[in-house]
Amino acid sequence: MGQWIIVCVGFCVLVVIVIPSIIVRGCGLTTSPPTPPLSSDEDTVKVFVVPSNEIQEMPLEEYIKGVVAAEMPASFGIEALKAQAVAARTFALKKMTAFGGTGCTANPGADVCTDHTHCQAWISQDELRERVGYINYPIYARKIQDAVNSTRGLVTVYQGNLIEACYHAASGGATDNSEEVWSNPLPYLRGVSTEFEAKEPDFRKEFRFTMDDLEKKLDTSLKEQKATTYKVAGKDVQVISTERMDKPIEILAASKAGRVKEIRIGNKVFSGYTLRTLLGLPSTKMTYRVVGNEILIVTTGYGHGVGMSQYGANVMAEAGKSFEEILKHYYQGIEVVSYTE
Numbered sequence: 001m002g003q004w005i006i007v008c009v010g011f012c013v014l015v016v017i018v019i020p021s022i023i024v025r026g027c028g029l030t031t032s033p034p035t036p037p038l039s040s041d042e043d044t045v046k047v048f049v050v051p052s053n054e055i056q057e058m059p060l061e062e063y064i065k066g067v068v069a070a071e072m073p074a075s076f077g078i079e080a081l082k083a084q085a086v087a088a089r090t091f092a093l094k095k096m097t098a099f100g101g102t103g104c105t106a107n108p109g110a111d112v113c114t115d116h117t118h119c120q121a122w123i124s125q126d127e128l129r130e131r132v133g134y135i136n137y138p139i140y141a142r143k144i145q146d147a148v149n150s151t152r153g154l155v156t157v158y159q160g161n162l163i164e165a166c167y168h169a170a171s172g173g174a175t176d177n178s179e180e181v182w183s184n185p186l187p188y189l190r191g192v193s194t195e196f197e198a199k200e201p202d203f204r205k206e207f208r209f210t211m212d213d214l215e216k217k218l219d220t221s222l223k224e225q226k227a228t229t230y231k232v233a234g235k236d237v238q239v240i241s242t243e244r245m246d247k248p249i250e251i252l253a254a255s256k257a258g259r260v261k262e263i264r265i266g267n268k269v270f271s272g273y274t275l276r277t278l279l280g281l282p283s284t285k286m287t288y289r290v291v292g293n294e295i296l297i298v299t300t301g302y303g304h305g306v307g308m309s310q311y312g313a314n315v316m317a318e319a320g321k322s323f324e325e326i327l328k329h330y331y332q333g334i335e336v337v338s339y340t341e
């Protein structure tokens with residue numbers, strides 16, 4: 001009996017402590033790769049890091065590694081990761097004051113922030129390790145490093161100018177022209193809907209809201225006053241009552257791909273973007289149904305739907321397309337060039 005306990009304990013020590021340490025140590029990336037010192041020939045970027053709320057200055061290419069790690073699953077195809085690296089670098093350069101950009105408008109003194117709803121997400125190597133786990137970390141960190149290093153300095157330009165390299169998680173089957181979602185039409189941000197978009201996961205999600213819930217969340221009223229006429233002693237008598245609207249929700253304008261541009265809910269009209277923010281919806285590509293006292297909203301896709309779809313990029317990478325082909329699919333008429341040359 002005693003011998004068995006010793007064997008069991010020995011086995012557990014081997015499995016739980018020794019083997020993982022060999023696997024991890026064998027890859028030589030158990031700790032964060034040290035941040036290379038700033039060299040005079042390398043551009044640096046001032047990054048406002050949330051939630052520590054401090055500005056960190058880092059080499060541009062190191063920053064791009066953190067953006068790729070945060071913005072795209074490292075399990076995606078390498079060409080998709082490369083396309084992400086180029087889009088992230090273009091986005092950053094366009095913002096950087098050293099290249100004539102405005103910087104992060106929410107955080108004076110910074111070129112970009114790590115709030116993905118404002119600039120683009122970024123995580124440190126420690127956060128990446130936490131996210132993917134100790135076992136996967138060396139493989140994924142290496143893959144991201146390869147994607148960034150092999151596209152070093154590459155950006156996308158339209159007629160010689162850096163583009164607004166917008167991207168989103170999933171298109172829900174089709175991307176949209178920029179003016180369908182925001183106001184300004186950009187010649188390279190055109191909606192695409194091909195076999196690649198059709199093969200993306202659709203991220204279909206259902207949201208149920210009671211009428212009361214919607215009224216509170218949107219500060220609107222789903223009731224209307226109705227006049228009913230009765231005959232009382234031979235005379236018409238009108239009685240005004242407050243009742244639920246017959247048509248509490250109505251899409252007033254939608255893009256070609258089906259994203260809501262304007263929607264009326266109760267007695268208020270919202271832009272698709274505002275509704276998405278207020279209700280915490282993943283996308284404005286939506287349909288709705290009124291079911292009794294509830295409104296059922298079904299969304300597909302994830303994100304604003306303009307520019308590169310990250311899941312679409314992965315579909316293309318898996319189909320053997322290069323990062324350049326991916327970028328030229330989502331950003332039309334662009335060129336991929338090195339900004340340092």
Ligand SMILES: [Zn+2]
Pocket residue numbers: 104105106107112113114115118119120
């Ligand atoms: Zn920002």
